[in-house]
Amino acid sequence: MNKFEKVVRYIISLIKEEKLKPSDKLPSIRAMAEEFSCNKSTIIRAYQELEGKHYIYSISKSGYYVIESMEREEDNLEVFDFLSASPDLNVMPYKDFQHCINQAIDIYKNEIFSYSPFEGIYSLRCEIQKYLQDFQVFADVNNLFITTGAQQAINLAVNMPLPNKRTNILVEQPTYYGALESIKNTDCNIYGLDVSKNGIDLESLEHILKNHDIKLFYVITRFQNPSGFSYSNEDKKRILALIQKYDVYLVEDDYLSELDLDTKADPFYSFDDTNRVIYIKSFSKVFLPGMRIASIIVPDRMKNEFIKYKFTSDFNSPAISQGAFEIYLKSGMFHTHIEKIKKVYKNKLDILLEACKTYFDDSIKYSKPNNGFFICIYLPDNIKAAYITNILKEQSVYVKDCSDMYLDDFNKENAIRICISKIEENKIDKGIEIISKVIKQNRKRLNYIADNIMIP
Structure with missing residues (x-):
């Protein structure tokens, strides 16, 4: 087992044994790197994996925290995973590659x-x-x-x-x-x-x-x-x-x-x-x-x-x-596998962009690549990405606030990242509809507050 896997399993065990409770902050990246005698990049990757599996979440410039509830692991909630950037497990060629591993053991x-x-x-x-x-x-x-x-x-x-x-x-x-x-x-x-x-x-x-x-x-x-x-x-x-x-x-x-x-x-x-x-x-x-x-x-x-x-x-x-x-x-x-996944991800992206076109009005801008995993949704200035990200978590919709993908002193876009690599095709449309509703509801709420502020 490599260091990356050890870190992932270690944190999961702490959560399951309730040594790390909901809302608890995880050890810092530096502290974990010292404890496991590994590079900080290994800890970063392990924490990203745990975030993708919905054990933890990140707050920019603050750290990583344990998710409030793990009920979704029991399939009590419908999860919309627009966060994970790892490949779609349903199209991974496990059996084919297993044969290659067996051959490699003999040859190498x-x-x-x-x-x-x-x-x-x-x-x-x-x-x-x-x-x-x-x-x-x-x-x-x-x-x-x-x-x-x-x-x-x-x-x-x-x-x-x-x-x-x-x-x-x-x-x-x-x-x-x-x-x-x-x-x-x-x-x-x-x-x-x-x-x-x-x-x-x-x-x-x-x-x-x-x-x-x-x-x-x-x-x-x-x-x-x-x-x-x-x-x-x-x-x-x-x-x-x-x-x-x-x-x-x-x-x-x-x-x-x-x-x-x-x-x-x-x-x-x-x-x-x-x-x-x-x-x-x-x-x-x-x-x-x-x-x-x-x-x-x-x-x-x-x-x-x-x-x-x-x-x-x-x-x-x-x-x-x-x-x-x-x-x-x-x-x-490998060539056969690539031809297969190229179609899978293209289809997912087409569904995503069509959903954005359907549910977002002209005030919501978003990027429109011709393939790939990611798009950015650019939010109105008065609706902060970190706030929307946390509201969406409560509805089991997981997206990434883009702020920690910027240098600290850089002028950041108020944006969230949507990733289609792991989410099921039949959930994409509904997930974007939920995101649209949350943005609209909070825009109305903020506009109401602004219109009704009493100026002394």
Whole structure:
């Protein structure tokens, strides 16, 4: 059992034994990391898993707390899970992958019972190299490494020194919480760039790159978490021109490339002719998160630093997962699985967007990606996202307040994130209807209060 699983089971046992009671605050991320002798990112991921399973909830800048009631575990309540960002369990290929694990035990017994190469099993790296060519990612296998999930790849990329010898980091705002927390734990100064409602402002980007000695820019290529935003090919080319001009590197998180319906939408890496893009490809969101397999492509000039940081991080990623995934990928089963889930998630997103169109009036704006897991709902200024999130919890509708996906001092959008990855198709319409009603009811209440305030 790995540290992540130990933390999850430990907290669940405390809750079930009532050592942690409803509304109790969980130990801090720092305290838990020290207790379990692991990285803070492991604790963050475990707490997010518990939040997705409705054992706990988070309050921005305060911490994590135990949910008031676990009755929904007994199916006494209908739950609308727009919070969890893990894959739909109903479309996971457990039996197929189990066969691959059994084969991997036979084929890779030497690697499993000893230390496997810290770069990753060579034959898997070759398979991923071939697989990525379908997404216009053409890389030398000697620059491609296996990491224990995308979180580790992000940690390594933001922490290792780069040739420009700078320390300031630029991130999208809002952005993936796990990446943001990893970057916050560095000694770097962090700058934010708004990419929410209206895409990216290239003038603002150039101003930041010109004036703040940026080391790297962390971007999510497509279906950004939480907004669902994707960069156009033209914007990718312009951004690459700017990072070359100002001697900046780009860390590209291409976690959902498989779901992109636009066959001409290529990653930043495919347009990079100056070796400034560090390309990260995770398989967690489209496959089995517990497998903890991701890949990272590192340019030649920083490869030695990456090798040093990877080696001191964990020696090697689990050989059993690597071997099983290689067999699954090589057999063509992964391709079949992707074609299946692409349709599942597209159908869910279509239902979601149609429900938003039906139930929201013109005062409620929302993002409209063509696929992926996420959209953002932008609330009226007088209805705060944290308040709506808590009201919805009382009706067993779980959404994410986007405020903790921003830097503390950044001008935050008043928004909630909706995720369709785990919710059942037949619950999406009703869930959005409930969200709409709650927003309208609270808007009426606040308007009434405002209209009837007695001014002395």
